[in-house]
């Protein structure tokens with residue numbers, strides 16, 4: 159079992175937030191005790207969708223379902239990626255503060271009123287939930303410990319979409335945060351960004367590439383499946399308020 163206080167979420171929402179992952183039914187008593195003894199306001203618990211009885215135990219203890227995350231995988235060892243033919247200019251914008259501001263603003267527009275677990279919790283301030291994505295996008299662009307690279311899609315010298323890339327220490331690649339400005343959606347920008355992100359990670363020596371989203375994010379999953387990504391695993395996210 160892993161449980162720890164989330165400093166970032168605690169700061170953002172001005173409450174004490176903890177996160178629990180990789181636990182089973184036998185850990186539930188320890189998780190409750192940890193939250194009580196550490197004066198936790200909100201616990202975010204993630205459980206595999208294979209563990210339906212653990213999910214039901216969480217429900218009995220007052221945890222509420224906030225979202226379901228699906229993870230897809232592309233494996234270069236099994237097949238090549240489709241050709242990346244795109245009219246858009248896509249560049250690595252990491253390390254540039256001006257671009258970080260542009261990426262952050264695209265994320266703010268793309269994720270306004272999104273349907274992740276923060277937005278699904280009516281007790282959390284929606285404006286703060288919106289700002290999580292723009293803040294994450296900004297930090298990803300300027301801080302290489304958050305993302306190894308951030309690709310921007312340019313239309314007339316302006317960033318209109320972005321994708322953040324992570325080289326995971328366990329030897330796989332991740333397409334982490336990605337979004338396209340609403341006015342530029344439905345033009346194939348996202349497909350081009352995902353393909354360019356896959357290429358960047360593959361050129362960095364990685365064969366396996368993961369990407370995840372909420373199960374009801376149909377547009378993102380349409381793009382991934384058309385590019386050859388396959389469903390790999392999934393998680394439920396629960397929230398429990400202790401006060």
Ligand SMILES: CC(C)(COP(=O)(O)OP(=O)(O)OC[C@H]1O[C@@H](n2cnc3c(N)ncnc32)[C@H](O)[C@@H]1OP(=O)(O)O)[C@@H](O)C(=O)NCCC(=O)NCCS
Nearest residue numbers: 268336337338343344345346347348349371377378380381
């Ligand atoms: C998901 C997202 C990146 C797709 O960007 P995009 O540039 O429009 O993607 P594409 O143009 O490559 O199109 C992808 C498919 O999704 C559809 N689509 C895109 N935006 C849509 C919308 N707002 N509503 C319904 N369908 C949409 C497109 O029509 C296309 O499907 P089609 O070929 O059957 O018509 C964009 O909608 C977005 O930024 N969403 C908010 C953030 C997000 O969900 N990020 C991804 C998960 S972290």
